[in-house]
Amino acid sequence: MRSLPFLIVSLVVAAIIFMIARTFANDYVFFAGYTVLQFVVLATAWNILGGYTGYVNFGTAAFFALGAYTTVFFHKAYPLPIPVLIVIAAMVSGLVGLGMGYLTLRLRGSFFAIATLALAVVLQTLIVNWDFVGGSRGAYIIRPREVAILGSYIQYLFLIMLLLSVAAIATARTIERSRLGYGFATIRDDELAAEAAGVPTLKLKLIATMISGAFMGMAGAPFPYYIGYLEPASAFGLPYAVNSIAMPMIGGTMSWIGPVIGALLLGTIQQIATVTISSAVNLLLVGVLLVAFVIIAPNGIMGLLKRGRRKT
Amino acid sequence: MLVSYDLVLNALIAGILLGGFYAAVTVGISISFGILDIVNIAHPAFIILGSYIAYIVNAQFGLDPILTSIIVLPIFYLLGAVIYQVYYLSFEKRGQDPLRGLAFFFGLLFITEVLLILVFGVDYRYVSAFYIDKTFHYGVVDIPMRMLIPCLISLLMLAILQIFLSRTFMGRAIMAVAQDQLALRLMAADPVRIKRVAFAISIATAAMAGAFLIVIQPVEPSIGREYIGRVFAICVLGGLGSLPGTLIAAMLLGIAESFTATFYGPSWAPAVSFGILLLTLAFRPAGILGR
Numbered sequence: 001m002r003s004l005p006f007l008i009v010s011l012v013v014a015a016i017i018f019m020i021a022r023t024f025a026n027d028y029v030f031f032a033g034y035t036v037l038q039f040v041v042l043a044t045a046w047n048i049l050g051g052y053t054g055y056v057n058f059g060t061a062a063f064f065a066l067g068a069y070t071t072v073f074f075h076k077a078y079p080l081p082i083p084v085l086i087v088i089a090a091m092v093s094g095l096v097g098l099g100m101g102y103l104t105l106r107l108r109g110s111f112f113a114i115a116t117l118a119l120a121v122v123l124q125t126l127i128v129n130w131d132f133v134g135g136s137r138g139a140y141i142i143r144p145r146e147v148a149i150l151g152s153y154i155q156y157l158f159l160i161m162l163l164l165s166v167a168a169i170a171t172a173r174t175i176e177r178s179r180l181g182y183g184f185a186t187i188r189d190d191e192l193a194a195e196a197a198g199v200p201t202l203k204l205k206l207i208a209t210m211i212s213g214a215f216m217g218m219a220g221a222p223f224p225y226y227i228g229y230l231e232p233a234s235a236f237g238l239p240y241a242v243n244s245i246a247m248p249m250i251g252g253t254m255s256w257i258g259p260v261i262g263a264l265l266l267g268t269i270q271q272i273a274t275v276t277i278s279s280a281v282n283l284l285l286v287g288v289l290l291v292a293f294v295i296i297a298p299n300g301i302m303g304l305l306k307r308g309r310r311k312t
Numbered sequence: 313m314l315v316s317y318d319l320v321l322n323a324l325i326a327g328i329l330l331g332g333f334y335a336a337v338t339v340g341i342s343i344s345f346g347i348l349d350i351v352n353i354a355h356p357a358f359i360i361l362g363s364y365i366a367y368i369v370n371a372q373f374g375l376d377p378i379l380t381s382i383i384v385l386p387i388f389y390l391l392g393a394v395i396y397q398v399y400y401l402s403f404e405k406r407g408q409d410p411l412r413g414l415a416f417f418f419g420l421l422f423i424t425e426v427l428l429i430l431v432f433g434v435d436y437r438y439v440s441a442f443y444i445d446k447t448f449h450y451g452v453v454d455i456p457m458r459m460l461i462p463c464l465i466s467l468l469m470l471a472i473l474q475i476f477l478s479r480t481f482m483g484r485a486i487m488a489v490a491q492d493q494l495a496l497r498l499m500a501a502d503p504v505r506i507k508r509v510a511f512a513i514s515i516a517t518a519a520m521a522g523a524f525l526i527v528i529q530p531v532e533p534s535i536g537r538e539y540i541g542r543v544f545a546i547c548v549l550g551g552l553g554s555l556p557g558t559l560i561a562a563m564l565l566g567i568a569e570s571f572t573a574t575f576y577g578p579s580w581a582p583a584v585s586f587g588i589l590l591l592t593l594a595f596r597p598a599g600i601l602g603r
Binding site: 050054055056058100103104107109110111113114115117118119121122124125126128129136238241242245246249253280281283284286287288290291294295298 | 345351353398402406410411412414415416418419420422423425426427429430534537538540541544545548577579580582583585586587589590593594597
């Protein structure tokens, strides 16, 4: 399928999902759905860099929090509508990704991974020391009760995240089938050979980091309105980093569908586990699944399916 | 701005003591990441595990935390050997891309942290030992014993490791594995076994570092994350796998953090290591004593 028809189909699917969600009288569907969709965006964004080029980003939380704190900043300074905030958040996170990538991507992949880990700690330090956005105390964001046309505000947030998911998935899929995506794949398979064959690897890696970071920031932008109270420890929480790595790894990193499957699966399981068991146990579950999958099924669920098909 | 001489001197000494401790925290990474090229980002989590073991034994039997860590060294050594074996069979042997190895260690880090939270909660834990609240006063200089003792034992540990790596056959083989595995195999040494020993040693050092950590400050499960930036900053700055380099870099970072904490406030200290890491990666990726 070409990109445009795919986009239209995804939008139709999104519209159907939204309509089905509306039939539930309960707002909980939207709250839970928002979290799952947020992970779809984060996992897809992570996979654009991690899955396509093979560079591991442990700093999802940093980019996500950048987006969230962009919103907090503007909420205090000059309130803007969420779609505008999303665009600004994308630019901020994209630029940070670009800057960090420029400093570390010329080296071995592990250096980049380590730098992203450290980035989260440093940005957290900056936010903790920045009183304007709440410092370590956190910031309250009062969300409007109602919004025009849709009624409840959570439905509006859900719709935004749904559209973001479509945008992220469509972008990932388009990249995968473009010259850019083939370039990324050469980096993943053999960077040295790619460089020797004339692939501008650094430029491609920077593009991937920028797109990936931008989407993570976009996922974070509506978050303060969703959560109502944002503090550094939760915005920079390790669960974001773990989930956004675990989901593509479990779903399969080779194509756009992997992270989506992983995010829907793990996201839903976690929503159920958080309610029924406890949130610490569900995080443990994610960690164990991640380790189990990388050891036993390196290509994730998609890899297992492919292997199964070949056998029959 | 007029800066008091006492303040600077005390910050310098505190930095050197802190640096000695950082050297113990980093030496494991210098071996696993620097020498073996295994990006063990879970190392800080094992350090915290070491802290909690020291805490349990201290709370139950009143045993000295550092003595405890020496006793549990063999257990951590075994743990390291097992982890390396899993890592080798699942990633190195299959020739899997390093991406999955990284995800593996990240998963271990996360599992360890969450398990500690599940068992002990997020409260800060501390140990008691006779020297913890004692301080030497020497003129204007204060030397807290809880910093001095970890620093001295850490220096001793580094010296032993350095002698081991440069003088013994196994130590030299470990250094050789970093350079040329094939050549090592031609000398009839099994690179996998040597790497297993080296990795096990690197995890064993985490037991010591964990005890030092809980002597120096109260510990809670997620505190290990603060050390990820530090250990890799020190390891890279020190020149990947050079123990003297690690020590110098640890001292530098300790002093830099101590001055930052003294003059700008402790909440800025975590940013120092990242700044150093980025600058090193950007301008001198080979580190101070790079090969």
